[in-house]
Structure formats: C-alpha cells, structure tokens
Amino acid sequence: xxxxxxxxxxxxxxxxxxxxxxxxxxxxxxxxxxxxxxxxxxxxxxxxxxxxxxxxxxxxxxxxxxxxxxxxxxxxxxxxxxxxxxxxxxxxxxxxxxxxxxxxxxxxxxxxxxxxxxxxxxxxxxxxxxxxxxxxxxxxxxxxxxxxxxxxxxxxxxxxxxxxxxxxxxxxxxxxxxxxxxxxxxxxxxxxxxxxxxxxxxxxxxxxxxxxxxxxxxxxxxxxxxxxxxxxxxxxxxxxxxxxxxxxxxxxxxxxxxxxxxxxxxxxxxxxxxxxxxxxxxxxxxxxxxxxxxxxxxxxxxxxxxxxxxxxxxxxxxxxxxxxxxxxxxxxxxxxxxxxxxxxxxxxxx
Numbered sequence: 001x002x003x004x005x006x007x008x009x010x011x012x013x014x015x016x017x018x019x020x021x022x023x024x025x026x027x028x029x030x031x032x033x034x035x036x037x038x039x040x041x042x043x044x045x046x047x048x049x050x051x052x053x054x055x056x057x058x059x060x061x062x063x064x065x066x067x068x069x070x071x072x073x074x075x076x077x078x079x080x081x082x083x084x085x086x087x088x089x090x091x092x093x094x095x096x097x098x099x100x101x102x103x104x105x106x107x108x109x110x111x112x113x114x115x116x117x118x119x120x121x122x123x124x125x126x127x128x129x130x131x132x133x134x135x136x137x138x139x140x141x142x143x144x145x146x147x148x149x150x151x152x153x154x155x156x157x158x159x160x161x162x163x164x165x166x167x168x169x170x171x172x173x174x175x176x177x178x179x180x181x182x183x184x185x186x187x188x189x190x191x192x193x194x195x196x197x198x199x200x201x202x203x204x205x206x207x208x209x210x211x212x213x214x215x216x217x218x219x220x221x222x223x224x225x226x227x228x229x230x231x232x233x234x235x236x237x238x239x240x241x242x243x244x245x246x247x248x249x250x251x252x253x254x255x256x257x258x259x260x261x262x263x264x265x266x267x268x269x270x271x272x273x274x275x276x277x278x279x280x281x282x283x284x285x286x287x288x289x290x291x292x293x294x295x296x297x298x299x300x301x302x303x304x305x306x307x308x309x310x311x312x313x314x315x316x317x318x319x320x321x322x323x324x325x326x327x328x329x330x331x332x333x334x335x336x337x338x339x340x341x342x343x344x345x346x347x348x349x350x
Contacts, residue, residue: 001030003108006327009072011049012335014328021110026087029094029113033081036105036324037129038344040158040334041236045261046075047331052262074104078132080125081348086113100131107324107348120306126321129345130163130314135305136257136285137163142292142301143283144230144255146171151213153228153247154178154194156235157185159317159343160257162192164232166312169193177209179243182339188317200243213247225250227276233258238265241280245273254280317343323350 002018009015024030045051051069079101083094090113099116103109119128137160146152150173154165157180168176169192178189178197186197196212198205214226227249233240233256244254245268272278288296319342322330330344 001108003106004324005074005107006076006105006324007072007074008046011071012047012331014047014331015072016325016327021108024085024087024110026089027113028087028110029083029090029099029116030085030108030110031079031081031099031101031103031116032084032108033079033106033324033348034098034125035080035129035321035348036076036346037078037133038076038105038330038334038346039078039133040338040341040344041160042259043075043331044334045259046073047335050261050263074106076105077102078129079103079105079109080119080128081108083116084108098125098128100128102132105324105327105346117302123306123309124315126315126318126345127309127313130159130309130317130343131302131305132285133159134163134309134312134314135301136160137167138301138305138308139285139288140164140232140234140255140257140283141167142296143281143289144232144253146173146230148172149174150229151175151227151249152177152230152232153209153213153244154189154232154234155200155240155244156180156233156258157182157189157197158234158236159314161232161234162188162317163308163312163314164234164257165189165194166192166314167308170311175212177212179206179209179240184339185342188342192312200240206243209247213249215247227252229253230255236260238263238267241265241267245278248276248278251277251279254278255283256280257283259284314343318345320344321347324348 004016005019007015083097098119101116157178176194178194179200180186189197198209216225228247229252231244231248231254233244236258238260324346333341
C-alpha cells in the first residue's frame with residue numbers, strides 16, 4: 001500500500017510524498033497514524049538546516065538507523081496510531097490496538113512489533129503523543145536528583161520545560177520558579193505548578209529572582225550565598241547558560257536538556273563559575289543515567305512516564321492541531337511565529 005510521508009527536502013522546505021510501503025514481514029505491524037507531535041526544538045533544527053553534519057539524527061531509534069543526516073530526510077518521533085495489519089503468524093488480537101511509535105511523520109508506517117508501545121487503558125491519543133517529551137522530562141528530573149528543600153529554577157517553558165515544571169510541582173521543594181520570555185507561557189507555567197515566573201528580558205524580574213534565591217555576591221569576590229540548587233536549561237538557546245551560572249548556588253547543578261545543534265555556547269567560565277564549583281551536566285533521554293541503570297530500565301521509566309501523563313494532562317499544552325496534509329503551514333508557523341505556537345500536532349483523520 002502507499003503512505004503519505006513527510007520529507008524535509010531543503011532549508012525551510014517540507015514536502016509530503018506518496019511512497020509505496022514494503023511488504024509486511026512476519027515480525028512487523030502496519031500502523032495507521034491518528035496523531036503525531038512536532039518537536040519544536042529538534043525538528044526546527046532539521047527544518048532550518050542546523051543539524052551537525054557528523055551527528056546521527058538519533059542512533060538509538062531504529063527508524064533512523066539507515067538515514068543520512070542530509071536532505072532529503074524524514075524525521076519525527078512521536079506517533080500515535082492504530083494497528084491495521086500484522087505480519088504472518090502474528091497475534092491477530094493486536095489488530096485495532098492503539099500504540100505509540102518512535103517513527104517519522106507519515107499516514108502509515110511499518111515497524112517491528114516489539115517497537116510499538118501499547119497505550120494504557122484510559123489514555124487519550126492526544127495525551128499519548130506527549131510520551132516522548134514526558135519521558136524526556138522524567139529523565140531530566142531523575143538526572144537533576146532534586147532534594148527536599150531545594151531551590152529550583154527552570155529556564156524555558158516550552159513543552160519540555162512545562163512538563164518538567166509539572167513533575168517538579170510534586171516535590172517538596174523550598175521554591176520552584178521559571179524563567180521564560182513569552183508571557184502566555186509564563187501563565188501556563190504558574191498553572192503547571194511553579195510559584196513565580198520571570199522574564200529574562202527584564203532586569204527588574206531577574207533582580208527580583210536573585211533576591212528570592214538569596215543571591216548576595218560580595219564585592220570583588222566570586223563567592224556568594226544562596227542561589228538555586230538546581231537550574232534546568234531548557235530554552236534551546238546557548239546564551240541562557242550564562243544566566244544559569246549567575247543563578248546557580250555554590251556546588252549547584254545546571255542540567256542542560258537543550259540540544260543546540262550547530263549553535264555554539266559562548267560560556268563565561270570565569271570567577272563565579274570556577275570559585276563556586278558549579279556543575280554543568282548534559283541530560284539526554286536516549287540512555288539511563290549510570291547510577292540508575294542497575295535498578296531502572298526503559299520499561300520502568302515508561303511506566304512512570306505514563307503515570308505523569310495521567311497526572312499532568314499535557315494535552316492542555318496543544319496550541320494547534322493541523323491536518324497532516326497542511327504540514328508546511330505548521331513548520332512555517334513555528335519558524336515565523338514561535339510565540340503563537342506551543343505544541344503543534346498533526347491530525348491524520350482530517
């Protein structure tokens with residue numbers, strides 16, 4: 001059968017192409033998609049041609065194993081659909097099951113039976129498209145390892161930032177604050193559980209945040225009292241790292257969840273960073289932190305992720321549901337007016 005598949009064909013240009021799918025193998029399933037979520041971070045790097053030439057799209061996802069990091073290419077990793085057919089000798093009772101797949105945007109796809117994740121009972125498909133981003137948020141919080149009474153700042157309240165804030169709202173923290181440029185996202189942030197939000201463009205806001213964090217830098221010294229025990233950098237902008245250093249406490253942790261692509265970080269590692277023993281760590285969801293891997297695996301993390309989806313109801317963050325055949329409109333919106341779009345999803349039923 002044929003499938004409509006989305007291709008990034010050149011800088012700021014996407015196209016939907018009809019492609020004949022291969023014959024279904026015994027260990028495979030044919031999935032008809034209902035919805036898929038657009039990753040405004042990673043996919044916009046692909047859209048704008050900002051991916052590093054020497055880096056695979058995602059070496060841990062089977063769907064991208066054979067794909068080169070050059071145009072034309074397919075991308076996307078958050079599809080929710082329904083199993084339409086199964087390969088020979090497969091379990092026929094699986095037909096009709098709603099499943100999540102780490103697959104590029106397409107009307108249909110064929111994948112290994114053991115690569116799809118069945119939606120738990122009661123999970124709406126529009127909630128389920130957040131599985132990948134919620135798993136990222138769970139991984140970020142696990143890597144940060146916040147403690148009782150910590151002061152925490154989340155920089156960036158895009159989808160992942162809002163999900164991280166929603167999870168952290170469950171913790172007995174001393175304070176949970178966010179830094180976000182867009183006013184509408186600051187409103188959603190408070191609704192998600194942060195105490196206060198601050199604009200990085202406002203000197204008054206940042207001074208107020210530093211006062212709240214009890215940051216008191218002594219003259220001619222890099223040492224300070226107070227600060228955030230944990231700072232999450234989730235803005236997608238390398239410039240934000242310097243503010244993260246300014247907000248971080250002595251021996252505090254900056255957890256970088258942003259992927260900058262080809263953008264470089266011009267980071268001030270001078271007096272304050274050096275004297276305050278600040279730890280900057282990368283967090284990436286493809287693997288499990290070594291200190292947890294003896295007790296945690298992907299299955300356990302997915303179980304927690306589904307629980308967080310049930311608690312946080314992330315479908316509230318969907319700003320646009322766009323018919324798949326109008327995909328070009330979605331990427332143009334994210335490129336030209338990111339302030340108007342939070343989570344864009346494709347609807348394959350329209």
